[in-house]
Amino acid sequence: MKCSEVEGWISDFVDNELRGEREEKVRAHIEECGNCRKLYKLELSTKDLVKSISSTGSPAGLRERILASITDADTSVQDDEKIIKPLPWVWGFVSKRSVTFATAAVVLIFAAVFLYVTGIFGGLKISPFIDSVYAYHAGPSGIELNIQGGYEQIQKELSNHLQRKIPVPSLDDINFKVEGANAGLKMEGRHCAVVRYESDKEKFSHFVICSTDVPINKLPGIKGKPDFRYTSRNGINMVFWTCKATKTTRCVALKCPMDELVEIVEQIRRRSREMSKK
Amino acid sequence: MSAASVKKMTDSKNGKKQKEFEETALVHLDLLYNSALQMTRNPQDAEDLIQETFLRAYRFFDKFERGTNCKAWLFKIMRNNFINQYRKKAKEPARVDFDEIENAYIADIKEVLSDESRGDIEKIFNNMVEDDIKTAVESLPDEFRMAIILSDIEGFSYQEIADIAECPIGTVRSRISRGRKFLQKKLYDFAKKKGIIKADK
Numbered sequence: 459m460k461c462s463e464v465e466g467w468i469s470d471f472v473d474n475e476l477r478g479e480r481e482e483k484v485r486a487h488i489e490e491c492g493n494c495r496k497l498y499k500l501e502l503s504t505k506d507l508v509k510s511i512s513s514t515g516s517p518a519g520l521r522e523r524i525l526a527s528i529t530d531a532d533t534s535v536q537d538d539e540k541i542i543k544p545l546p547w548v549w550g551f552v553s554k555r556s557v558t559f560a561t562a563a564v565v566l567i568f569a570a571v572f573l574y575v576t577g578i579f580g581g582l583k584i585s586p587f588i589d590s591v592y593a594y595h596a597g598p599s600g601i602e603l604n605i606q607g608g609y610e611q612i613q614k615e616l617s618n619h620l621q622r623k624i625p626v627p628s629l630d631d632i633n634f635k636v637e638g639a640n641a642g643l644k645m646e647g648r649h650c651a652v653v654r655y656e657s658d659k660e661k662f663s664h665f666v667i668c669s670t671d672v673p674i675n676k677l678p679g680i681k682g683k684p685d686f687r688y689t690s691r692n693g694i695n696m697v698f699w700t701c702k703a704t705k706t707t708r709c710v711a712l713k714c715p716m717d718e719l720v721e722i723v724e725q726i727r728r729r730s731r732e733m734s735k736k
Numbered sequence: 737m738s739a740a741s742v743k744k745m746t747d748s749k750n751g752k753k754q755k756e757f758e759e760t761a762l763v764h765l766d767l768l769y770n771s772a773l774q775m776t777r778n779p780q781d782a783e784d785l786i787q788e789t790f791l792r793a794y795r796f797f798d799k800f801e802r803g804t805n806c807k808a809w810l811f812k813i814m815r816n817n818f819i820n821q822y823r824k825k826a827k828e829p830a831r832v833d834f835d836e837i838e839n840a841y842i843a844d845i846k847e848v849l850s851d852e853s854r855g856d857i858e859k860i861f862n863n864m865v866e867d868d869i870k871t872a873v874e875s876l877p878d879e880f881r882m883a884i885i886l887s888d889i890e891g892f893s894y895q896e897i898a899d900i901a902e903c904p905i906g907t908v909r910s911r912i913s914r915g916r917k918f919l920q921k922k923l924y925d926f927a928k929k930k931g932i933i934k935a936d937k
Binding site: 466468469470473475500501503504505507508509510511512515516517520521523524525527528529531532 | 750753754757758762765766769770774779783786787790791794795861862864866869870873884885887888889893894909912913916919920923
């Protein structure tokens, strides 16, 4: 094994990630080669240094505060199971942005929602990891990934997300279903839609709120009557059409459970109504 | 059934759930706090992050597959929470040009390694004070910092980190390897500044 090759494996070697022949070769090389041994020692001490800054234990009382908060959670669920809790990040999102919304002409918040759903709307099963929000902004305050690659990027995201479970089919194999409840909804000159990714070959579904350059009903593939309708628990009517999304349609993603999705949609609509009044 | 007896039943059910949660999840509190502190760089934010993480974990505890790695599950929830809540607030360090750093690093470090008169690299690292190390770690971009913390402090394997960060294992490899180079470069610069390493002969 050459030095340049060994250099590339040193992190893996230090982290005990190499197996079999490669591990042996790297080990043998490090034993023989003084320079690589130094690099190895350097890597090892770096790892040890990081280890050394780990603090000891959590602050006093934190454990008790956590226990108190979960007891509270149990009580509030009992008291009021049906109420959808306000979403702090949504409020923050809207209030922080209100100035930006009003002033900046180019704030494009591309929001999309991944929902990990098994079955169609019958039994919603939501993974605990999907209920967090991944907001990808093209706007000035967005520090998250900025997805500008259109559906290819979304596909990549999906693939990252699902790679250990299901291979993501090619775009041509995916039907896009566009939700019509937001048809015509304008966000800074753009339109929003909720798109459901679906594949007959693979069993998974995702919801994505996306912004498009054209009104929803003008999206390619939107024709005639919707495929089906769905009314959410808090009364938002969603209408789905089958449609083929264009590759130029840009969208970005939020991940959240159905409750939050509905809440987001509602927020966006409210926001949009306020905007149109002005 | 009276309201009181319903309440009693729910209470005992919740009591059982809480007890299991304490034994399975809450035992990892110290470990999680540790990483939360490195991620948020601030004790108050770390505490908030931890509280939210455990609250969320508790809400979804029914969905946790018993017998699987609870620690990794908690870290995954924490990572998602962190990205959603704190990354927006936290001041993002300036974008790091890793290629540039890598090149500069390789030149510097190779020179040091090949010239014994400048001192032993291990000795240099042994002389590092905790604050310098912390500053260096904190200056890493989030995803790199997280990968390194999960690997070096928490002892997760690359595959486990990939699961937690929801990214391919190759990305984890690269983040750890490049993140370490970045750290070495930073620490080397600190040492140079403090005169532990002679800048020039």
